[in-house]
Amino acid sequence: MNINFKWKPVAAMLIVTGLLAGCGAAKQEGSSPSAVAGKPAEINVYSAMEEEQIETYLTSFKSEYPNVKVNIVRDSTGIMTAKLIAEKDNPQADVIWGLAATSLLIMDDQKMLEPYAPKGVERVLPEFKDKANPPKWVGIDIWETAIIVNKAEMEKRKLTIPRTYEELAKPEYKGLIAMPHPASSGTGYLTVNALNQLYGKEKAWQYMDKLHENMMVYTHSGSKPAKMAASGEAAIGISYGYSGIVEKKKGAPVEVIFPKEGSGWDMEANALVKKREIKPEAKLFLDWAISDEPMKEYNKNYAILSIKQEGGKPPEGYNQDPVSQLAKLDLYQAARDRDAILAEWEKKYGSKAEPK
Amino acid sequence: MKPGYLSLRGIAKHFGKQTALQDIHLDIKKHEFICLLGPSGCGKTTLLRILAGLEKADRGKLEISGKDITAVPAGKRNFGMMFQSYALFPNLSVGENIAYGLRNRLSKSQIADRVEELLGLVELGEQRHKVPAQLSGGQQQRVALARALAFSPDCLLLDEPLSALDAKVRVKLRREICRLHRQFGMTTIMVTHDQEEALTMADRIVVMNKSRIIQVGTPNEVYENPRTPFVADFIGAVNFIGMDKNKHGGAALAIRPENVQLVREDHEKGKQGVVRELEYRGAHYRLVAELLGMKDAPLQQFVVIDVPAESMISLKIRMNQKIFFAFPPEHVIQFDSTADLAAAQ
Amino acid sequence: MNMNIWLKRIRPNAGSWSQNIVMLTMTxxxxxxxxxxxxxxxxKAVTDQEGGFVGLAHFANYFSTPALVASLWNSIKVSTMTTFIAVTLGFGFAYALERSGIQGKWFFRSVALLPLFAPSMLHGLALIYLFGNQGLISTGFFGLLPELRIPLYGPVGIVFSEVLFTFPQAYLMLAVALKSADYRLYExxxxxxxxxxxxxxTVTVPGTKFTLISTVFVCFVLTFTDFGAPKVVGGQYNVLATDLYKQVIGQQNMQMGAAVGVLLLIPAVVSFVVDRISQRKQSGWLSAKSTPYRIEGNRRRDALFYALCSAVSAIILGIFLVAVYGSLVKVWPYSLSISFSRYEGLFEGxxxxxxxxxISLGTAIIGTLATFMLAYLIEKSRACPxxxxxxYFLSMxxxxLPGLVLGLIYVFFFNNPNQPLNGxxxxxxxxxxCNIVHFYSVSFLTMTSSLKKLDSEFEAASESMNVPWYQALLRVTVPLSLPTILEIFIYFFINSMVTVSAVIFLYAPDLKPASVAIVNLEDSGDIAPAAAMSTIIILTNLLVRTVIMGLSGKLRKRTEGLLLRKEG
Incomplete structure (x- = not known):
C-alpha cells in the first residue's frame, strides 16, 4: 500500500531536481526564464482573491507558461494569514498573490518574506510597494468598503437607503445587516480598522456596539454579505465594492453605496515566500503578476491599481474619482493594531449567541 | 519400541492456557489404517492437524521413514487431508475441485487423465460439471475423498469423514473408504468419535481422552482388554462391579453386559437382583437389574445385562421379577488403578 | 497402488512467510x-507550540473561555435534541416498515435512505430555500400563502438538518433490530x-433495547461531531465542531484545536464502548430456533404508520426537490425562471x-483492496495471533474517530517536515x-462477517494440497466474496463523495473535492452553485449504486446458491 502512496511525491521530487538541473543549463545559455518552462513545474500560490477572479486572471499566465502548474490555495484573508503563519517553519506556499497588505506586513515582521524585485516593479507607484530595495511586497490594487443595499427589501419595509456608517447604526435596521467577521475576512478587518482610525479607539467601539445590535450575522467571507443582500437573505450587506457590483450586474435589485465618511481600504499585494528552495517559477509568477495583461484584468474589478493605466477608466459602478472616496488610513498602524483589535472584537461580539 | 513408518515422539500442544495434547508417542506402520477415537475435546483432531502440518506442535518430533518432518509445511508433506466439512470449494465444479491441487504439479493433459481416473474411482463421472451445492452429502464426501487422493498422498488423513451423513449413507461410505484403502494401501489415519466406526474400520485404534493417548491396540484388544475404566466405558457398555481386594491398592473390576451370566437360584457365586428396566433391542434384550442385599433389601446398585431374545422367552423374565446372575471370572476385566474410574464419569 | 513418480514433484511452497510479511506490513x-x-x-493537546509539556493547560484555557464553554453546551443541547427526534422517528419508521402491514414499503425505505447519498450541507442549503428570510415557506410561496417564519439560523436549523442527517442511520440500525425478533416470545x-x-x-422494547442504546449514541456522536449543518445554518450559534474548525483553520491554533479534538473524541469513545458491550448482550436475544415476526392485520395501526411514513418521506423528498429547484432558479427570489447555468462547467476536466x-474512485479501489486483505488475513490466516x-483492535x-478529529490528527501527524511520510x-x-481510514471499520466488519460465513477449512485444504495461499485466495475466497466486495466498494465511494469533515483540513491545493467546494461556495454566499454541486453528487452516487447493484444482483444470487445446502 505504501509503495502505491509514495510514487507521487517521489515523482514530484524527481521533477524538481530535473528542473533545477535544467535551470542551471538555462543560465549558462543566458536565455530567458521561459526556457525553464520546457519541463513541467509546480508552484503553490496562496491567495485571498475571489475564486472567479483568480480563474480569469490566470488565463494569461497559463497561455504564456503552459508548463508551469499553478496550485491555488484560496481562502479568506484571515484564514490565509493564519495558515501562512502556522506554516512558517515548513512553508507550503511559494508565492503569495493578492493578500491584504496588512497581513503581509505582519509576515514581514516575522521574517517570512524574501525580498524580490519583480520585472517592471519600477512602474509600480511608490506608495504601493515596500520601501526596502528590493521590496518584500508589491501591491496590485486597492479594495474598499461598500454597503450593498437590497432596494426591494428596503421598499418592502419602507426604509431609506443608508448612505453613511452613522445611518447604519440606526435602530430601524435592527437584524437586517450582514457583515464579514474581521478575524477571518480582510474586508471585515479593513472596515473595522477604518472605523478605528476614523473615530478613534473609544468612539469606534461605542459605534460598533450599536452596529452589533443591528447585526443579523457575521459571515466568514467578505463577499457573502453582498450575496446575501442580493438574494434578500439580508437586507443590507457590508462588503466591498466589487462584490456588490457583480451582483448588480447579475440582475439583483441592489445598490452599491460607498459610505460618505470614507471607505475603509486595504491593498492586495504579492510577495515571495522565504524558504529553503525558491523555485524560479515563483519569481516568474511574480513578474507576470504585475505585467500588463493581469493589470488590465484587475482593473475590470478594481478601480485603483498600483500601476497607472493609460486611458483606463474606472470599472462600471465606481465613482469617477475612486481615490477620493478612500478614508485616510495608515496601513502600518493597521497591521500593528490587528491582534489587539481582533482579540477585543472576539471578546465583545464573538459569542453572539443567536442571530435575530 | 521400534520406530514405525510414521513416528510421533513426545508431541505436546497448548492453545493459550488450554492443553490440547500432552506427551503423545505413537508409531504407525506403513499401509496401516489407524482410527483416533475419543470424546469431543480429547485432542484427536488437533493431533490429526499436527500430522497434516496445519498446526505446529509446541514440543515433540514427527518422523516419516526416519526423516524428521516436524518443521515441514503442510503442502510439502504429501499428505492427503479430508476435512469434516469437506471444505469443497463451492464455486468450483467437481472436476475443478479434484484438479485443484494438481495444477502446480502436472501438465494440463496429465491433470485431465488423473481427474478422469479419480472420478471413475468414486463413481462420479456424470457429475463432473456440477458444483458442490448440486450434489448430495454422500456425493460431496466422495468428491472430497477423490480430491484428497488426487496427488497419490503417502498418507491419507480423514477428519470425521462420515459424521455429517445419515446412518444409511454412512455405512455405505464406510465400506467404500475401506475398499479404497485395500486397493491403494496408503497409510490412513481417521479421526472419529464413533466407536462402531472405529471398531469396524481400523487396523488399530488409538483411544484418546483429556489430551492423552489412553490405549493403542487392535479393535479386539481394545474391546476385550480395555486398559482403563474409561476405555471400557467409552467402547461398548460396561458394568463396574467393585474392587479386587486381593490386589495391592485395590484394582477396579468390570464386566460387559453380554458376559453377565443368568444362573439358577442356588448358584454358589450367584447374586440376586430385581429387573427395573427392560429394553428390546432386536436380537437381544437389555435389562437393568437392581442388586438386592440381605432380606431382599434393594441396594440401589444396578447391573446391566444383555440377554439373547430366546433366553428371555425361555426364562420368562418380566419387570420387577427377581433374577439370579453371576460374573464368570474369565470375563471380568481388571484395571491397574482406580484413578481413571472417576475420569470416566 | 500405482504411485506415479511424477506426482511427487512438489513445487517448493511459497510457504506462510509471504503471508506473514503481508500481514506485518498491513499491521x-x-x-x-x-x-x-x-x-x-x-x-499536541498537552504541549505548547514549542513542544514543552503544559499538562491540561489547554483544557483549563478552554474551560475558562466563556464563549468556548458555551459552544460545548450548545453542542450537547443540539445533539440531545437531534438524538431524541431522530431516534423516535427512526423507531416509528422502522416499526412501520418491519412490523406493520402498510403498502409501499419499498418506496418508503428508498426515501428514508436517500439522505445517505447527499453531503450533509445539502439539508442546510435546502432549509435556507425553505425557511430562510426569502424561503419558500417563510414567504408563503412568495406571497401566495400566509408567511410562516421560524428562526432558522441557529439551533432550530441545526437540529432540523441534523435530524435529516441522522435519521437514515437510526432507521437502519433499528430496522435490523426489529426485523430479527423471535416471534415465539410474542406467541x-x-x-x-x-x-x-x-x-x-415487555417484549419489543427489551428485545431492541441494546440496539436502541447504540442508536442513541450513534446519533448523538454523529451530531456532536458534524460540521456541515452548523456551518450552513448555524448562524452565530457556535458548536464544538465549528469551534474546532475556527481554531484550526481560522486561527491556525493547532494546540487549542487538539484540545477541542480530544473533547470531541470523548462521546465517540464512550459510544464505541457502549456499542461493543450492547452487541455482545443483544446477541443473547436470538437463537437459531427463533421464528421470524409475523405481521397481523390491524387497520388502525396501519393507517397511523402510513401517515407517519408519508409525512417523513414527504419532508425528505421535499428537501431534495427544493435543493434541486434552488440550483435551477436564476436569481432567487427575484427571477424564478429556470436556468442550467450553475451546472455548466461542473464536469470540466x-x-x-x-x-x-x-478521490472517491481511489478510495474505493484501494480501500476495498486493503479492507479485504486485512479482513482476510485477520480472519483466515494463521499468522502470529x-x-x-x-x-483487529486497530481495525475497530x-x-x-469522528471525521473532524481524523482530519485533524492527519494534519498534526503528516504536516511535519521531520516526518518521513511528510511527502x-x-x-x-x-x-x-484519510477517507479509507474514516470508513474502514464499517467495511472491515462487513467483510469479516461475510468471510466468517465461508468454511474455515478452505485455507487448510489448499495448504494441504500444496497450493500457495494467494492462489486459494484468488480462485476461491475472492470469487465467493465478490458481492460483499462490491458492497464495500460502493460504501467507500459514496461516503468519499459526500464527506467533508475529515478532508476539509487535508485537501491538496490542486485537488479540492466537491464536498469542500460546497462549503466554500456556501461560505462566500453562493447558495445556488452549492446546491447544484450537491445535486450532482447525489445523482452520481445514485447512478454508481444502481449500476453496481444491478451488475452484482445476479452475482449475489449465484453466490448465495453456491453457499446454500451445505449439509445436503
Whole structure:
C-alpha cells in the first residue's frame, strides 16, 4: 500500500531536481526564464482573491507558461494569514498573490518574506510597494468598503437607503445587516480598522456596539454579505465594492453605496515566500503578476491599481474619482493594531449567541 | 519400541492456557489404517492437524521413514487431508475441485487423465460439471475423498469423514473408504468419535481422552482388554462391579453386559437382583437389574445385562421379577488403578 | 497402488512467510495510519507550540473561555435534541416498515435512505430555500400563502438538518433490530394473556433495547461531531465542531484545536464502548430456533404508520426537490425562471467534481483492496495471533474517530517536515488514506462477517494440497466474496463523495473535492452553485449504486446458491 502512496511525491521530487538541473543549463545559455518552462513545474500560490477572479486572471499566465502548474490555495484573508503563519517553519506556499497588505506586513515582521524585485516593479507607484530595495511586497490594487443595499427589501419595509456608517447604526435596521467577521475576512478587518482610525479607539467601539445590535450575522467571507443582500437573505450587506457590483450586474435589485465618511481600504499585494528552495517559477509568477495583461484584468474589478493605466477608466459602478472616496488610513498602524483589535472584537461580539 | 513408518515422539500442544495434547508417542506402520477415537475435546483432531502440518506442535518430533518432518509445511508433506466439512470449494465444479491441487504439479493433459481416473474411482463421472451445492452429502464426501487422493498422498488423513451423513449413507461410505484403502494401501489415519466406526474400520485404534493417548491396540484388544475404566466405558457398555481386594491398592473390576451370566437360584457365586428396566433391542434384550442385599433389601446398585431374545422367552423374565446372575471370572476385566474410574464419569 | 513418480514433484511452497510479511506490513500500515496520528493528537493537546509539556493547560484555557464553554453546551443541547427526534422517528419508521402491514414499503425505505447519498450541507442549503428570510415557506410561496417564519439560523436549523442527517442511520440500525425478533416470545406473551401495549413494553422494547442504546449514541456522536449543518445554518450559534474548525483553520491554533479534538473524541469513545458491550448482550436475544415476526392485520395501526411514513418521506423528498429547484432558479427570489447555468462547467476536466471522482474512485479501489486483505488475513490466516489481535483492535479503532478529529490528527501527524511520510502531505494520497481510514471499520466488519460465513477449512485444504495461499485466495475466497466486495466498494465511494469533515483540513491545493467546494461556495454566499454541486453528487452516487447493484444482483444470487445446502 505504501509503495502505491509514495510514487507521487517521489515523482514530484524527481521533477524538481530535473528542473533545477535544467535551470542551471538555462543560465549558462543566458536565455530567458521561459526556457525553464520546457519541463513541467509546480508552484503553490496562496491567495485571498475571489475564486472567479483568480480563474480569469490566470488565463494569461497559463497561455504564456503552459508548463508551469499553478496550485491555488484560496481562502479568506484571515484564514490565509493564519495558515501562512502556522506554516512558517515548513512553508507550503511559494508565492503569495493578492493578500491584504496588512497581513503581509505582519509576515514581514516575522521574517517570512524574501525580498524580490519583480520585472517592471519600477512602474509600480511608490506608495504601493515596500520601501526596502528590493521590496518584500508589491501591491496590485486597492479594495474598499461598500454597503450593498437590497432596494426591494428596503421598499418592502419602507426604509431609506443608508448612505453613511452613522445611518447604519440606526435602530430601524435592527437584524437586517450582514457583515464579514474581521478575524477571518480582510474586508471585515479593513472596515473595522477604518472605523478605528476614523473615530478613534473609544468612539469606534461605542459605534460598533450599536452596529452589533443591528447585526443579523457575521459571515466568514467578505463577499457573502453582498450575496446575501442580493438574494434578500439580508437586507443590507457590508462588503466591498466589487462584490456588490457583480451582483448588480447579475440582475439583483441592489445598490452599491460607498459610505460618505470614507471607505475603509486595504491593498492586495504579492510577495515571495522565504524558504529553503525558491523555485524560479515563483519569481516568474511574480513578474507576470504585475505585467500588463493581469493589470488590465484587475482593473475590470478594481478601480485603483498600483500601476497607472493609460486611458483606463474606472470599472462600471465606481465613482469617477475612486481615490477620493478612500478614508485616510495608515496601513502600518493597521497591521500593528490587528491582534489587539481582533482579540477585543472576539471578546465583545464573538459569542453572539443567536442571530435575530 | 521400534520406530514405525510414521513416528510421533513426545508431541505436546497448548492453545493459550488450554492443553490440547500432552506427551503423545505413537508409531504407525506403513499401509496401516489407524482410527483416533475419543470424546469431543480429547485432542484427536488437533493431533490429526499436527500430522497434516496445519498446526505446529509446541514440543515433540514427527518422523516419516526416519526423516524428521516436524518443521515441514503442510503442502510439502504429501499428505492427503479430508476435512469434516469437506471444505469443497463451492464455486468450483467437481472436476475443478479434484484438479485443484494438481495444477502446480502436472501438465494440463496429465491433470485431465488423473481427474478422469479419480472420478471413475468414486463413481462420479456424470457429475463432473456440477458444483458442490448440486450434489448430495454422500456425493460431496466422495468428491472430497477423490480430491484428497488426487496427488497419490503417502498418507491419507480423514477428519470425521462420515459424521455429517445419515446412518444409511454412512455405512455405505464406510465400506467404500475401506475398499479404497485395500486397493491403494496408503497409510490412513481417521479421526472419529464413533466407536462402531472405529471398531469396524481400523487396523488399530488409538483411544484418546483429556489430551492423552489412553490405549493403542487392535479393535479386539481394545474391546476385550480395555486398559482403563474409561476405555471400557467409552467402547461398548460396561458394568463396574467393585474392587479386587486381593490386589495391592485395590484394582477396579468390570464386566460387559453380554458376559453377565443368568444362573439358577442356588448358584454358589450367584447374586440376586430385581429387573427395573427392560429394553428390546432386536436380537437381544437389555435389562437393568437392581442388586438386592440381605432380606431382599434393594441396594440401589444396578447391573446391566444383555440377554439373547430366546433366553428371555425361555426364562420368562418380566419387570420387577427377581433374577439370579453371576460374573464368570474369565470375563471380568481388571484395571491397574482406580484413578481413571472417576475420569470416566 | 500405482504411485506415479511424477506426482511427487512438489513445487517448493511459497510457504506462510509471504503471508506473514503481508500481514506485518498491513499491521504496520494500520499503526502508522491510525495509532501514531492519534498519539500525536494527545501529544499536541498537552504541549505548547514549542513542544514543552503544559499538562491540561489547554483544557483549563478552554474551560475558562466563556464563549468556548458555551459552544460545548450548545453542542450537547443540539445533539440531545437531534438524538431524541431522530431516534423516535427512526423507531416509528422502522416499526412501520418491519412490523406493520402498510403498502409501499419499498418506496418508503428508498426515501428514508436517500439522505445517505447527499453531503450533509445539502439539508442546510435546502432549509435556507425553505425557511430562510426569502424561503419558500417563510414567504408563503412568495406571497401566495400566509408567511410562516421560524428562526432558522441557529439551533432550530441545526437540529432540523441534523435530524435529516441522522435519521437514515437510526432507521437502519433499528430496522435490523426489529426485523430479527423471535416471534415465539410474542406467541408466549399472547398465550399468557398480555395486552398489546404490555407486550410492546415487555417484549419489543427489551428485545431492541441494546440496539436502541447504540442508536442513541450513534446519533448523538454523529451530531456532536458534524460540521456541515452548523456551518450552513448555524448562524452565530457556535458548536464544538465549528469551534474546532475556527481554531484550526481560522486561527491556525493547532494546540487549542487538539484540545477541542480530544473533547470531541470523548462521546465517540464512550459510544464505541457502549456499542461493543450492547452487541455482545443483544446477541443473547436470538437463537437459531427463533421464528421470524409475523405481521397481523390491524387497520388502525396501519393507517397511523402510513401517515407517519408519508409525512417523513414527504419532508425528505421535499428537501431534495427544493435543493434541486434552488440550483435551477436564476436569481432567487427575484427571477424564478429556470436556468442550467450553475451546472455548466461542473464536469470540466479539473474541477472539484472531477477531483471528487478521482478521490472517491481511489478510495474505493484501494480501500476495498486493503479492507479485504486485512479482513482476510485477520480472519483466515494463521499468522502470529498477537499480530492478528493487534490488527483487529486497530481495525475497530476508527469507529471511535469522528471525521473532524481524523482530519485533524492527519494534519498534526503528516504536516511535519521531520516526518518521513511528510511527502504525502498536500497530495491526493493523504486524502485517500484519510477517507479509507474514516470508513474502514464499517467495511472491515462487513467483510469479516461475510468471510466468517465461508468454511474455515478452505485455507487448510489448499495448504494441504500444496497450493500457495494467494492462489486459494484468488480462485476461491475472492470469487465467493465478490458481492460483499462490491458492497464495500460502493460504501467507500459514496461516503468519499459526500464527506467533508475529515478532508476539509487535508485537501491538496490542486485537488479540492466537491464536498469542500460546497462549503466554500456556501461560505462566500453562493447558495445556488452549492446546491447544484450537491445535486450532482447525489445523482452520481445514485447512478454508481444502481449500476453496481444491478451488475452484482445476479452475482449475489449465484453466490448465495453456491453457499446454500451445505449439509445436503
Amino acid at each position: 504496520a500500515a494500520l499503526l502508522i495510519a491510525i495509532l501514531l496520528p492519534l498519539g500525536e493528537l494527545v501529544m 408466549a406473551a399472547e398465550s399468557l394473556g398480555a395486552s398489546k401495549w404490555r407486550t410492546f413494553w 479539473a474541477g472539484p467534481f472531477a477531483n471528487s471522482l478521482i 498477537v499480530v492478528r489481535h493487534t490488527s 479503532l476508527p469507529l471511535a 504525502l502531505y498536500g497530495t491526493v494520497w493523504i486524502v485517500i488514506l
